[in-house]
Amino acid sequence: MAYEIDKADLITLYPLATLEQFSRDFLRALGANDEEAAIITDGLMTASQWWHPGQGQGLEKFFRFFRQINNGGIIPNAKMEWVNEGPAYALLDAGKGFGYVSAHRAMTRAVEKAKVTGIAMVGVRHSNHFGIAGYHALHAAKNGMIGWAFTNAKAEMAPWGSAQVVLGTNPWGIAIPRKDTHAIVLDMALTMSGKGMMMWYEREGREMPDSWALTPDGKRTTDPAAAMQGPLLPIGEYKGYGLSLITDVLSGVMTGSLFGMTVFQDESHHDVGHVMLAIDPGAFMPREQVDARLEKLIAEVKSAPPIDAEKPVVLPGEVEFARMEQRKRDGVPLSRKTVDELRDLAQRLQVDFPL
Ligand SMILES: NC(=O)c1ccc[n+]([C@@H]2O[C@H](COP(=O)([O-])OP(=O)(O)OC[C@H]3O[C@@H](n4cnc5c(N)ncnc54)[C@H](O)[C@@H]3O)[C@@H](O)[C@H]2O)c1
Incomplete structure (x- = not known):
């Protein structure tokens, strides 16, 4: 959106x-x-x-x-420790430090490893809100790697078919580096929108699209106030719910952080988990060839005629x-x-x- x-x-x-x-x-x-x-x-x-x-x-x-x-939920200057490591993976215990910082360190480590192994995945546990996923993905792209950053978050989405919140907006940031220009950066929550935008619409006195959230009893609505206590709707209906679930398995269950309904519940113990993935775009074939092929794909995409002439096709x-x-x-x-x-x-x- x-x-x-x-x-x-x-x-x-x-x-x-x-x-x-x-x-x-x-x-x-x-x-x-x-x-x-x-x-x-x-x-x-x-x-x-x-x-x-x-x-x-x-x-x-x-x-x-x-x-x-x-309240002790974030510890500035926290002691962060590498607790588990192999050639292509590592796990960082963020020690309740700033999420931005632990995620940045984790992506830096993923990039270093991927330069040797072609691909690396670094998990983070006992962390806090890491900010925008695209920032961390872009950090990898600025270093020549495809970056993929995701995290779990406060439960605001219901499993498809329910109105009970269990899963987070669990955003994904994916950045594909390009030669001499901005990376492609897909940076998105797995919900159609967020509570902040709903509140903004409420302050403006506007109706919101009925695809954003449900009332607490599971009804679609265009009234932001009516949906404030209800669940946010996932992108792509049951498919977005599936992505959110899988994101929580990787970033919450696998890392040893909280997952599901418990993340963010206690202000002094958010215990968020993240995963940073770095992939060398030249792992399969020479990088120059990959770069040239990528530009060819982008040219095809960008030359698709827009339905509305005022709104040309754009890249993420x-x-x-x-x-x-x-x-x-x-x-x-x-x-x-x-x-x-x-x-x-x-x-x-x-x-x-x-x-
Ligand atoms: N850390 C957290 O817990 C958390 C939770 C939720 C969201 N976030 C962050 O909030 C930010 C906003 O997320 P969002 O989902 O509301 O973003 P959004 O819906 O505004 O945009 C999502 C993506 O869609 C792309 N896009 C938009 N219009 C497009 C179009 N016409 N054609 C092609 N691509 C298009 C954008 O470039 C962007 O990559 C992100 O940075 C996200 O990481 C963080």
Whole structure:
């Protein structure tokens, strides 16, 4: 679901550099070390430039960091340990550290290993929300590898045929590196939308598509308020439910983290699991040939005639990279509500508030 910002009166634009500096200062005030503050800020700035503020992947995450650091759910500067390792796999115990940081370290390790073995899978356990999946996948692509990042998350989706939430939005980020241009980046939750976007629609007084969520008794609805306590609907109906289940097997069950209904339930113990996969695109045949064949496929895809001339076919990630350019130039949108709440938090932490 690609969301446009319809009601500009709910948002304000800020220079990227201002948000970046504030993010680092804020994270340092929370106890994050320089490396953690740099990785998290890079992730949050990517998210802020890619997504709609209602998707809640930008500075909105500070509220969760604040709560969880105060209740022991996130430990800044956590001791992370490699607990299990083979030539093409490894498992990192994140020790309740920042999810962005553990996932970044795990993908770095997966890339190092895949350079030797062609493919590597690195799991992470006892972690926290890792932010946007595409950020971690892109980290691999920037190093020449196909990156595939996924995680489990709070139960917000019901198994197909039920209205009882059991599984998470369990996002996937997959990045395919291209020569001399942006990677293809498919970065998506396995639900049609999220609660943040539903709340945004509610604030705008708009109806939402009836494919987003059900009422608690399992009825389709276009009223965001009616579905707030109900389950989010999976992408592709039962197929998205199946993907979410399998994602939880890999990232939750296999790594030793929580899974199913228990993930995220206790604020002081989210215990999220992730998996990072790095694949060398040149594992089967010479890389130049693969690169040339990839461009041929992309040319075929992009030359497919659009149904609506105003809406040409785009690659996954293309809209986000274009938005990134635009927001670098014009500013990054933050909701007024977020800015007000950040102001209060900055005061409590005695951090300069430049917004
Ligand atoms: N860590 C977590 O627990 C968690 C949970 C849910 C979502 N997220 C993150 O939230 C972000 C938003 O996810 P989302 O599912 O709402 O994203 P989305 O639905 O806006 O976009 C999903 C993907 O579809 C692609 N896309 C959109 N329109 C397209 C079109 N017309 N043609 C081709 N491709 C198109 C986008 O490029 C993107 O790769 C992601 O970064 C995701 O990783 C994180």
